[in-house]
Structure formats: structure tokens, C-alpha cells
Amino acid sequence: MKKTIGIILALSLLSGCAPEIGSKEWCASIKEKPKADWTIKEGKEFASNCIF
Structure with missing residues (x-):
């Protein structure tokens, strides 16, 4: 159960990254x-x- 929650948390953090301005x-x-x-x-x- 903890492993599943960890994977979901990691995926949500990685998917929210935007390219650098x-x-x-x-x-x-x-x-x-x-x-x-x-x-x-x-x-x-x-x-x-x-x-420019």
C-alpha cells in the first residue's frame, strides 16, 4: 500500500513540471x-x- 501511494505521489510530482522559462x-x-x-x-x- 505504501509503495503504491509513493508511486502515485512521484508520478503526480513529475507530471506537473513545466519547462524552464x-x-x-x-x-x-x-x-x-x-x-x-x-x-x-x-x-x-x-x-x-x-x-532577440
Whole structure:
């Protein structure tokens, strides 16, 4: 029982990880997201890390 709970906890923690801001994966995920849904911070980070 404890092993099962541990596995479920580990999987939930690993599945919740998002790519690091400014990484190629993050830039790709932001490009797919509609611009209307971007936050101000996402817009600034996208401009500084993915465009320039």
C-alpha cells in the first residue's frame, strides 16, 4: 500500500513540471498558446528569450 501511494505521489510530482522559462521547449509551448491568453510576464519573457 505504501509503495503504491509513493508511486502515485512521484508520478503526480513529475507530471506537473513545466519547462524552464526561456528554454526551447517553453518558447515552443508559448508559440502554440493563443496570444490573448499570454500574461504580461510571458510576453516579456517571450520577447527577450525567443525573439532577440
